[in-house]
Amino acid sequence: MTIETLAGLAILVVEDDYFIADELARSLSRAGAQVVGPVGSLTDTLALLDDTDHLDFALLDLNLDGESAIPIADRLAARNEFFAFVTGYSSRGIPSRFGTVERLDKPVEIARVVSVIRKGAASSTSSHE
Amino acid sequence: MTGPRKQVLDHRQLIKRQQILADFGEFALRSDDLDEVLREACRLVSDAVETRRSKVLEIQEGGEKLRVRAAVGWQPDIVGLELDMDDHTSETYSIRTGEPVITQDITTEKRFKTPNFMREAGVAALANVPIFLPGNRAYGLLQVDDVEPRDFGEEDTQFLRTYATILGPVIDRLYKVQALQSTTERFALVVENACDYAIFVADPQDRIVDWHKGAQKIFGWTAEEATGMSGSELFTPEDRARGEDRKEIETARHEGSAPDVRWHVRKDGSRVFLDGSTMCLRNPDGSVRGFLKIGQDVTERHRTEQRLLESEALQRALIAGVPQLVWRARSLGFRIWSSPQWERFTGQRDEDSVGMGWLDAVHPDDRELVTAAWMGAEAKGGLDCEYRIRRASDGEYVWHHSRSLPGSGLGLEWLGTCTDVQELKELQSSQEVMLAELQHRTRNIVAVIRSLSLKTIESSLTLEDFGEAFGHRLAAVARVQSLLSQLGDYERITFDDLLEAELAAHVNDREKIKLDGPPGIRLRSRAIQTFALALHELATNAVKYGALASPQGCLTIRWRLENGYDGETPALLLEWVETGVENMPAADAPAQGSGYGRELIERALPYQLKAKTTYEMGADGIRCTILAPIAFGPRKE
Numbered sequence: 001m002t003i004e005t006l007a008g009l010a011i012l013v014v015e016d017d018y019f020i021a022d023e024l025a026r027s028l029s030r031a032g033a034q035v036v037g038p039v040g041s042l043t044d045t046l047a048l049l050d051d052t053d054h055l056d057f058a059l060l061d062l063n064l065d066g067e068s069a070i071p072i073a074d075r076l077a078a079r080n081e082f083f084a085f086v087t088g089y090s091s092r093g094i095p096s097r098f099g100t101v102e103r104l105d106k107p108v109e110i111a112r113v114v115s116v117i118r119k120g121a122a123s124s125t126s127s128h129e
Numbered sequence: 130m131t132g133p134r135k136q137v138l139d140h141r142q143l144i145k146r147q148q149i150l151a152d153f154g155e156f157a158l159r160s161d162d163l164d165e166v167l168r169e170a171c172r173l174v175s176d177a178v179e180t181r182r183s184k185v186l187e188i189q190e191g192g193e194k195l196r197v198r199a200a201v202g203w204q205p206d207i208v209g210l211e212l213d214m215d216d217h218t219s220e221t222y223s224i225r226t227g228e229p230v231i232t233q234d235i236t237t238e239k240r241f242k243t244p245n246f247m248r249e250a251g252v253a254a255l256a257n258v259p260i261f262l263p264g265n266r267a268y269g270l271l272q273v274d275d276v277e278p279r280d281f282g283e284e285d286t287q288f289l290r291t292y293a294t295i296l297g298p299v300i301d302r303l304y305k306v307q308a309l310q311s312t313t314e315r316f317a318l319v320v321e322n323a324c325d326y327a328i329f330v331a332d333p334q335d336r337i338v339d340w341h342k343g344a345q346k347i348f349g350w351t352a353e354e355a356t357g358m359s360g361s362e363l364f365t366p367e368d369r370a371r372g373e374d375r376k377e378i379e380t381a382r383h384e385g386s387a388p389d390v391r392w393h394v395r396k397d398g399s400r401v402f403l404d405g406s407t408m409c410l411r412n413p414d415g416s417v418r419g420f421l422k423i424g425q426d427v428t429e430r431h432r433t434e435q436r437l438l439e440s441e442a443l444q445r446a447l448i449a450g451v452p453q454l455v456w457r458a459r460s461l462g463f464r465i466w467s468s469p470q471w472e473r474f475t476g477q478r479d480e481d482s483v484g485m486g487w488l489d490a491v492h493p494d495d496r497e498l499v500t501a502a503w504m505g506a507e508a509k510g511g512l513d514c515e516y517r518i519r520r521a522s523d524g525e526y527v528w529h530h531s532r533s534l535p536g537s538g539l540g541l542e543w544l545g546t547c548t549d550v551q552e553l554k555e556l557q558s559s560q561e562v563m564l565a566e567l568q569h570r571t572r573n574i575v576a577v578i579r580s581l582s583l584k585t586i587e588s589s590l591t592l593e594d595f596g597e598a599f600g601h602r603l604a605a606v607a608r609v610q611s612l613l614s615q616l617g618d619y620e621r622i623t624f625d626d627l628l629e630a631e632l633a634a635h636v637n638d639r640e641k642i643k644l645d646g647p648p649g650i651r652l653r654s655r656a657i658q659t660f661a662l663a664l665h666e667l668a669t670n671a672v673k674y675g676a677l678a679s680p681q682g683c684l685t686i687r688w689r690l691e692n693g694y695d696g697e698t699p700a701l702l703l704e705w706v707e708t709g710v711e712n713m714p715a716a717d718a719p720a721q722g723s724g725y726g727r728e729l730i731e732r733a734l735p736y737q738l739k740a741k742t743t744y745e746m747g748a749d750g751i752r753c754t755i756l757a758p759i760a761f762g763p764r765k766e
Contacts, residue, residue: 018659018737019580020572040736063565065655106572107579 005114007032012048012058014072015086016040016065020106024059027110033117042067049075057117058083059104062094073098082120084113146288149177154295163303167199170271170299174292175201178285180275182252185260185296186212186220187269195220195269203250210246217242223257224267229286230257234278247274254279256286258293262301271296327403327424330410333417335360335378347403347426349396360422363393365400381409381420389424402431454518454547456487458533462503462512465542476521492517492526499531506533512545515554527551570613570658577606577658584725605665608634609658621651621761624688624701627661635668641677646688650701656738656759663734666726667705667753676707676750683708690760694741699762707750714746730755 011033015021021038028035036052039045042064049072058076060069062085069085076083077098084102085094094101102116153173160166171183182202186195195212197203214221219241223230232255235243243252255274262268271293281289327347330339340355348355348363361374368374368391380387386408392400405424412418448455448468454475455468467482475482475490488496495516502514512533517526530553533545581602589595608630612622625648636642652660676682685706693700727744730753734740740757 016737017572017576018733019576021736022733023576023580023583038736041739107575 005031006117008034009056009117010034010036010052010054011117012036012045012052012055012083013038014040014045014058014064014069015061016063017061020061024108024110024113028113031110031114040064042069042071045069045072046075049079055079055081057081057120059086059108059113060084061086063087070095070098073101084116084120146177149173150292150295153292154299157295157299157302161303161306163300163307164199166299166303168201170292170296171199171201174271174273174289177288177292178256178273178281180273180279182275183271183273185269185271188214188224188267198269207246212244215242218244219255219257220270220272223259223270227259227261227267229259229290231281231286232256233280236278251276253277254281256281256289258286258289260293260300261297262304263298268297268300327405327422327426329355329422331360331420331422333419335374335420338419347395347401347424348393354396360420365392365394368392377407378420381407382417385409389422393424400428401426402428404431451546452549454529456482456545456547458543458545460503460507460535460543462487462500462506471547474520475518490519492519502531506543507535510535512543515550518547528554566655570655574606574610574658577662578603581606581662584728588725601669602662602665604634605631605662606658609661613654613657616654621654622657623648624650624652624703624760627652627657628664628686628688631661631664631668635672636677638677641683643683643685645685647690650688650690651761652701653759653761656757659729659733659737660755660757660759663726663729663755666729670726670751671707675710679709679711681709681711682750690763691756693758694756698758699760700756700758701760703755703757705751705753705755707747707752710750713748713750718746 006028009032011028013021013025013028013035015024015038018040021040025035025038036055037045037048039048045064055076058072058081060072060076060083062069073083073085084104085098086104086106086108087094094103102120104112104116153170156169157166160169167185171185175181175183180202182200184200184203184207185198187198188194189196189211193214195214197208197210197212200207212218212220214224216222219230219232219238222241230241232238232241232243235248235253235255243255247255252274253276255272258271260268260271271289273289327344328341329337329344332338337355337358337360340350340352344355345351350358360378361369364374373391377387377389386406389403389405389407392402395401403424404427405422408421408423410418410421449470451470454471456464456471457466458464463485464483464487467477467479467487471482471487472478475487477486477490482490488499491499499514499516502512506512512531515528515530518529519525520527527549528551529547530550531545531547533543536542536544582599585595585599585602589598609627612626612630616622625646628644632639632642671677671682671684676684685704685708687704687706689702691700691702692698730742730744734742734755734757738757738759740755740759742756743752743754745752
């Protein structure tokens with residue numbers, strides 16, 4: 001991907017699998033994003049968020065080696081930051097309060113990730129006006 | 130009224146009267162026709178007492194009317210005429226008192242009313258003599274009259290009384306004959322037309338003598354064929370072998386009749402089920418005249434009943450035998466019956482589970498759910514829900530799947546079952562875990578292979594280079610998968626197995642390798658793929674550029690179980706030390722290989738496995754340590 005469609009956007013990648021996280025981070029970087037992370041565990045992510053002032057978007061793997069990523073979603077929602085869930089074979093465990101949150105099925109296609117992020121980023125800009 | 134005077138009859142008249150009585154008696158015995166006999170009686174009595182007219186009046190049923198049954202000297206249409214039994218008539222008086230009543234001249238008769246038709250017919254004198262049947266039952270009157278007043282003397286009265294006395298039994302006998310005849314006619318009619326009944330008569334030796342239409346229709350033999358056959362031939366061979374045919378005849382002989390409810394054989398060999406009886410017919414002297422057999426063909430009904438019984442028995446057996454709790458309920462779960470299984474499982478007696486009592490056996494947390502399911506069951510056309518039911522034996526709540534459909538009968542009734550799905554649910558959840566695991570592994574492999582291909586492309590100069598390196602890396606992935614797939618439940622790959630598989634793939638000459646570590650350290654399956662790839666890269670580099678590529682090279686691999694970096698978690702500590710390697714590049718030089726091994730060790734293992742790793746380019750070879758919390762502690766024996 002040569003066109004920097006995500007230029008200037010700070011994007012958090014939360015994914016417990018190194019290879020997936022690595023590839024996602026690389027793809028986002030190639031698209032011009034400033035990748036935050038990747039991080040693979042709940043505690044690491046919450047710690048990272050404490051040190052991060054601003055995020056444009058976050059990609060959350062729902063299942064972090066057996067731990068739910070919902071506390072991260074709650075933290076992001078409290079910060080009015082946009083995110084999408086990256087899910088395995090089922091959407092079980094997503095509370096109804098996040099019913100409208102976008103879901104990306106693994107393995108994720110970067111083109112889809114980009115379009116979801118841009119949509120989220122666009123609505124975030126409009127909501128800030 | 131003057132009393133009866135002594136009447137003097139001449140000898141001729143006496144003889145004639147005697148003769149008339151004898152003639153009548155003879156005639157009455159010869160004839161079986163009551164009307165004919167009564168007409169003759171009238172004729173003879175008129176002749177005997179020398180009156181023009183006489184008649185017999187019969188009391189009609191109900192005792193309120195008299196009907197002219199026979200008459201002589203009257204218009205024929207008088208027969209059938211009915212008179213009210215008026216208290217004021219001489220006829221009624223005569224019957225009530227049982228005595229003859231004589232009216233010598235009706236113009237001077239003050240005691241009784243005379244019926245109009247008699248006055249109009251010019252009757253002047255009349256005598257009424259009551260007729261009684263045996264048992265003193267009043268039958269009617271013999272009435273003689275004359276168109277001229279006459280004086281019925283004592284002789285006349287005595288004669289008439291005698292005559293009437295004879296008439297009683299005669300009428301009675303003819304009555305019986307007539308009743309018998311009508312019965313016989315009826316019987317014949319029934320017998321001839323009763324096609325659903327096999328009716329036949331056998332002689333005392335049980336030989337068929339009389340074979341009716343119904344019997345032909347049911348058994349198939351014509352009357353000609355059946356006559357002379359033994360009744361036994363209609364029995365099945367097995368019944369004959371048991372002597373049932375003889376038993377039936379003997380029972381009929383002793384008891385008067387015997388039930389005949391059994392299979393019989395037809396002419397064509399097929400069978401027919403008859404429901405009937407065998408009756409013994411006796412002569413007046415008590416000797417056996419024969420046997421009357423009547424049986425209705427109820428084959429279809431019998432078969433249906435048998436099928437019904439079988440299906441009921443089957444249903445009972447099914448309900449008793451199914452490994453489910455069965456029940457019947459009205460709408461909204463109002464139970465009307467619970468199967469023995471329910472009682473055995475829950476300990477609830479039938480009377481405790483009916484109504485809504487069964488809810489007591491349901492887990493308190495599930496009661497709301499099942500009640501709601503019942504609320505919606507009618508609209509959905511069925512009940513389908515899962516809830517926990519308390520097991521009486523140990524008090525455990527066991528998951529059951531309850532299903533029920535409304536019956537089509539009157540007053541909506543539901544037949545339902547509860548099936549134990551505890552094991553299924555446990556399987557399901559373990560299957561979900563397995564599926565999640567499988568998904569994870571699959572996604573992981575896909576991600577690994579994608580990553581491998583990208584990394585390999587980055588470090589390959591030519592397509593041949595790529596092909597070779599990628600092939601080896603894929604083989605390493607395949608080896609791990611193969612090791613994993615050979616595992617049974619609860620089995621784990623041990624580190625020494627994994628290492629052995631990896632070395633065997635790369636190294637033919639083991640002389641340069643020192644292995645130092647205990648066997649049997651079990652590793653977490655999820656961690657193995659990445660860990661194995663790291664080993665693969667280390668081994669590849671050792672073979673290509675490191676200790677195994679140098680004449681003086683030596684590779685030492687040490688490992689042991691550690692209590693992790695936090696002093697608690699079991700961890701594998703691995704040391705990979707190469708010595709005697711010639712031409713080692715400087716520590717800051719780019720990697721000789723793809724650099725992928727180093728990336729795996731320095732970045733992937735810490736990220737994915739929370740491992741602590743070191744990777745040093747020493748002067749005579751690389752030195753690498755991995756402390757990874759991916760092992761299980763020692764087995765507790």
